Amino acid sequence: MSVDLATVKRVAHLARIALSDEEADRMMGELNGILGFVEQLSEVDVSGVEPMTSVTPMAMKKRQDVVTDGGKADDIVANAPETDRNFFLVPKVVE
């Protein structure tokens, strides 16, 4: 399978990465190189094989549903580009 320019632009939008036409063109060549490389997986017989979901055979650890941390609003917004009274600020979303 290979990707065309329209697909590259659609995927870039899904990934929320702005690409110039020139970048999209270069990316198309590189993605097709990588997709060509992974194409060899199609020769493996995977019938009846379970997909791996956990690399170590273990049940996920669970903990009591209790509050163990919190009260750190100042810390949480400390690295944000724009904040106001412990809220994250974003451009207007709803008119």
Added chain:
Amino acid sequence: MSELTSLTIAEARAKLAAKEIKAVELTEAYIQAIEAANDVINAYVTVTGDKAREMAKASDARIAEGKAGALEGIPLGIKDLFATRDVHTQACSGILNRFKPKYESTVTQNLWDDGAVMLGKLNMDEFAMGSSNETSHYGPVVNPWKASGSNQQLVPGGSSGGSAAAVAAHLCAGATATDTGGSIRQPAAFTGTVGIKPTYGRCSRWGTVAFASSLDQAGPIARDVRDAAILLKSMASVDDKDTTSVDIPVPNYEAALGQSLKGMRIGIPKEYRVDGMPDEIETLWSQGIAWLKDAGAEIVDISLPHTKYALPAYYIVAPAEASSNLARYDGVRYGLRVDGKDIADMYEKTRAAGFGTEVKRRIMIGTYVLSAGYYDAYYLRAQKVRTLIKRDFELAFNDVDTILTPATPSSAFGIADEDLASDPVKMYLNDIFTVTVNMAGLPGLSVPAGLDAKGLPLGLQLIGRPFEESTLFKTAHVIEQAAGRFTPAKWW
């Protein structure tokens, strides 16, 4: 001063305990070594000199009180992927511009709890995506090794290139690193250092910037096998904050060193003899086999039939997980923000400006293979292949105790190599011998075993059963005893 920085962790530990040296002297010697070297080596992206001096002073106080920890007063470098409280943590990416976390990763907290001293944050490929440390936002790291008679600057490997270079150039006593497809073992091999990626679940991933969560593992890069064993003992833990942290106590790895290999069975997988592999790598491998045989181990030919599919499967699984993990960098909660005409435009412009080329490429691949209509053909198939790769190892380990392979298909290559820059897949092939181990979640160790004709270090890799890191240390120690240790001639 240079005498102090030439001490291994074990040697410094003994001298500190015997009060022959002070932690503050040792730390000062490293700070001076970094100041003298970092302009050319570029291993550190931040040096935390004041903090290091403070920590060393506290170590001296604890030593005087008889309360020394296992790493008391040992100066370490920390890969920029580990969150360190109020200290530069950017995974060497522009998108985490000026990020200083308000929390500490479990791995680094374990080190500080044992008395270690932080010298600073180490350079790496952006988000650990790379095999040459050239994708870093902070520029490439220069390998302290040069080919004999050549002045060409070589890469230290990646993604933990800063860690490997700093250890090889004696700019820290040891370093933390991480390995998703070979990022500890390949740079260790390129710099004549020892690196171990432990079993998945051995080191907590909490507070480590995520790349591919089902593959990422932290581990140390050190000057010798003993130091690597000492560091891993402190880094590893059982951690409730990481649901994939495994509930098995951490053994004393150092105790395995010097144990006999008599009766051990070492597997030699025929699939690792790849086309176009340099004769020198083949010779190194044979030499490793001979050393282990001399030490009393039995050599067994084995087959890992799905080996060649590990790298292509990795380049589906790792980018898929990365595209999901890196979705969080949106210019809202931390790091860079580039304003746009609306929120979607702000996201797209921020991510376009903040991510480097290799990271964008992998996010794009990941997004594509997870997108509607392609999931089964790519991601699901890759995860099935992964099951087969793991099964290969399980069958092999019914018969052998550990597996010996080359660590890399070549020695270190030049910075800005045109051949590699023009084709991403060629760069990916660096991980051909290491990536299988991540796909199966196994422990893998790279130990220096010799120099090639150009005088550059080459490494051998040992692969073990889950949680049998001690077996790897024991076996690597035998190789180290036979091969000797390798230090670059100082030119910086």
